[in-house]
Amino acid sequence: MSASFASAQGAAREAAAAQHYPQGALYVVATPIGNLADITLRAMHVLLLADTVACEDTRHTQALLRAYGIDKGAAQLLAVHQHNEAEAAHHVVQRLQQGQRVAYVSDAGTPGVSDPGARLVAAVHAAGLRTVPLPGASSITTALSVAGAVAHSGEQGGFVFAGFLPVKNAERAAVIEQQLAHEARCVVLLEAPHRIEELAKALGVLGQRPVTLARELTKQFEEITTQPAEALTAWLSGSPQRSRGEFVVLLHPTPVASDDGDSLRVLRLLLQELPLKTAVRVAAEITGASRNVLYDTALQWKRDGAPTEAAAGGDADG
Template sequence: MSSASDPGILYIVPTPIGNLGDISERACAVLAEVQVIAAEDTRHSGKLLSHLGIKNDLLALHEHNERDRSEALIKRLQAGESIALISDAGTPLISDPGYVLVGQCRRAGIKVVALPGACAITTALSASGLATDRFCFEGFLPAKPQQRRKRLQELLTETRTLVFYESPHRIVHTLEALHEVFGEQRGCVLGRELTKQFETYLTGTVAEVLQQVTADSNQQRGEMVLMLAGAEPAAHTELPTEALHCLKLLSQELPLKKAAAIVAEVYGLRKNQLYEYGLQAKNE
């Protein structure tokens, strides 16, 4: 740690996403040695620190007070105190508070040290079976159905693996929206309760994962990471002009899904490929 005459250090400290054994020795040492720990939820984090046998001062830093509280924390850091930033679970700042504080530290010339550790995104991706060389993290989708569908349509042609966080009370609605926008056949994996006793991975197509979740209420519980295979690159350029013209005419009279199914059968093409093209054309 720093001496009293030097500015302190802001440590970004990951905490377990489920299994308490996943916290590192270095993380424990930092949490014990800093002058104060800024936590998203002090009651939640207090239980973790008690389990680890760490007695240290806790203060709340969450989305509702971060801008106001960051200024006071910067002054403490400039006075020589070191601070650890933690979230409720996993790596801070990943869909969690901390961006404002870290940004202010950088601008003030205060040293920021990020420790490696647990993160639900990389944990889920590594076990998903989907492509991991390139992926796109979208966090939580909008809560309102119309805005959620609009955001998904914007991602329709994204070729990277898509990663979302989702909550239990919205998972069915989100899977239904994925089914509507991306079609039935897009590869899908739902990671649930990662590193915990009831860790589960549901894999298959969007339609298959939706069926599994709606059939078993237990699959609608816990913390969730939802992953979707990326679109095939430039898939629409492989479609015959006659088939696209037929799809355009039919979709004026029929729902797009049904029109795509008819054209796919007539021309021997993939229904999902035609459906994605039709949605993209509609958006444009």
């Protein structure tokens, strides 16, 4: 056991043992995303109590447990990862039906969000068995809490979780240009260090839209920065260290134009005679308003069925 956690087990028992922990239940346990001190007392108590610990990587989890002074034999660790999740879920269900308490952990953070675990939980539900969530660390909420990227109300309120984008450049670019560029709310992405530069390059089409990069969250070299999308590649190239570690990437909300300004009156008039993209470009040139804001506003009108475009005009240029 790490000397830093010598008294943690006692504190975990004292704080959490009074609660009832039923047998035959799957405990979905959040674990630290980098800083070992972010374990919760209840998580530690359940890991001590569990008959089986299901996990992505048994070696990684064994090292984590030993850091907290939790000793589990090899037979008590069960690998459940993306390549065997369906088969392993069957074994978990069998152990639950035998009355075991099974704790499931991913390599880091909250299972079942981006990490494996969703299929396991679904299988447990399908078998009529109980699941118990133990909240804790999550890279998604950690990044959101400090980025100032979530609007509190209106059409821009909340956020959209998109996770990992396609690996292939053309598919990634299509998602960004056809979907994310027109999403007014904050968008949460995840990316691995060996692909962050390609993602940054692809996001450059978003121009001045603010993007927060959060890497190595909770660790010694944690770094969080907000840059215009078009400046991300330059920022990453500023130091070799900046491309290391797992990334949470937040696309900030797109500004929405107010309908009491000249720019929107001009845009409405132009849309009656011109295709959407042409109308947006001309309105931006006439009024000096942001082309991105006008474009997003015109798209919203179109989605809402607002009568802005002439029937014969259409959207001929895309």
